[in-house]
Amino acid sequence: MKTQAAVLWDYGQDWKIEELELDDPRNDEVLVRLAASGLCHSDEHVRVGDMPFDALPVIGGHEGAGVVEKVGPLVTDVKEGDHVVLSFVPACGRCEYCAKGYQSLCDQGAGIAVGLQGDGTSRHHVGGRDARLMCMLGTFSPYTVVRESSVVTIDQDIPLDKAALVGCAVTTGWGTAINAAKVSAGETVAVMGVGGVGANAVQGAKMAGASRVVAIDPSEFNRDQARRFGATHTYASVDEAREALTDLTRGKMADAALITVGVVHGEMIGEALSLVGKLGRVALTSLGSDTEDDVKMSMFEVTAYRKTIIGTLFGNANPRSDIPKLLEFYSRGELLIDELITRTYSLDQINQGYDDMREHRNVRGMILFD
Structure with a gap:
């Protein structure tokens, strides 16, 4: 499918909106239609080169929530139509650290700075080139393909734009x-x-x-x-x-x-x-x-x-248990999330959003997708 994404072509440059060609999900992967993406300072670290990737271009964004549109082979924990939060550190549940209760140190997190899928390839292509993904997510796009271990299913009555912030800022x-x-x-x-x-x-x-x-x-x-x-x-x-x-x-x-x-x-x-x-x-x-x-x-x-x-890292959280728990606090009125969102932007306003962040005009800016 074809969609759009905010892409970084070189360190120090602004994000540029490009056409994105997105492949279908493969083994253990899911296609997610995103509702919203938070504008986190960690993506600014990537933009200025504090957190360099092995290669460019990079699709930014690691704080999002949406609906599962399609699942690849061998996916067992989520299905089409599920509402999910994208966890910026995957949690496979099987490695030594997950088994010990340290999901924020999941072995699959080693791929965060590489930005490719688990098999070392890319589903995201920009200008004829494979694109890397911030935290293997790339939420600066209305659609993305991610590993099953990077999504956490949530209740469908929770607003997705609010739930997005639990993928990073709130939990961290x-x-x-x-x-x-x-x-x-x-x-x-x-x-x-x-x-x-x-x-x-x-x-x-x-x-x-x-x-x-x-x-x-x-x-x-x-x-x-x-x-x-x-x-x-x-x-x-x-x-x-x-x-x-x-x-x-x-x-x-x-x-x-x-x-x-x-x-x-x-x-x-x-x-x-x-x-x-x-x-x-x-x-x-x-x-x-x-x-x-x-x-x-x-x-x-x-x-x-x-x-x-x-x-x-990630508030030393266990995303598979802490993300639903925090959203339950929110549903009971014990945790403020709506109040975190100072301004909202369209995808093509992303650079304005980051300028507002640098100038301390936002607690959290957020991209809303149609």
């Missing part, structure tokens, strides 16, 4: 607080960066029962939005937050700091560590350039105060 942010930092009732939590992921980290900390949720972001818009999602205090800088935490906690400092900024740099690790006290946990979700390896921190404090730095 919420899981950073709940699964990685293991926030518990009565704790004080600092959240560095309140965009799409950070707003959900705030929500996760609030749902866990944190008594104080301190949101840190240079954008006044983001700070205002943080209060909607549960922040009790907001500050423009780490220095301001550190001084306030000293007073708020009588010198104890935060129990956990969650790094959910758009682009992480080495000095931010030390800044996050300075916000937490004894036994403090720092959960690192944000991405930076794959070449940046200079981290500055007080090694003395890590040892003497038993502080911990926790790496976090």
Whole structure:
């Protein structure tokens, strides 16, 4: 079939809308008609070259939901007509890490930076060339073919445009607080960066029962939005937050700091560590350039105060159980998702959407497909 997609031809360029020729699904693959795709900062990392692929072009997008249009041979878990969320990390359920309950580390996730199907070939073709897919999904298109392990079936009464955000931002942010930092009732939590992921980290900390949720972001818009999602205090800088935490906690400092900024740099690790006290946990979700390896921190404090730095991928979630659970929270009014969507765009407005993200005009921008 022929459709359209937002394609990156070279790093540093804008997304370009191209005609996409899409093959039928093969073994263990499904064709999905997408309803919506979120505009996540991770695709911006690809665009600027922080997360390079083996080859270009790349079809962007990794946060989407839609309806299964066709299934390939050997597909057993989904059928035509099923409503699904696309999980940006596949979960096969069979590898060692899935079997141990670490689905965000599924062995099939090794293909995320390659962007091809499981057999090493492509179903997506642009300008006569095979296209790679962001996270093996390519949701910047109204149609895509993905592996069965990358879709999670959901109830059909859940709006698909809202469900799309659980494919990345909601689960990543919420899981950073709940699964990685293991926030518990009565704790004080600092959240560095309140965009799409950070707003959900705030929500996760609030749902866990944190008594104080301190949101840190240079954008006044983001700070205002943080209060909607549960922040009790907001500050423009780490220095301001550190001084306030000293007073708020009588010198104890935060129990956990969650790094959910758009682009992480080495000095931010030390800044996050300075916000937490004894036994403090720092959960690192944000991405930076794959070449940046200079981290500055007080090694003395890590040892003497038993502080911990926790790496976090997809909120350390198990998508096959956590995605339906989060959507159940949403259905009960316990989790805000509608409020995350600041502006919506058509596919050909994608570059405007990312400009709005860079200028801090959105919590989450979203592409809606007809």
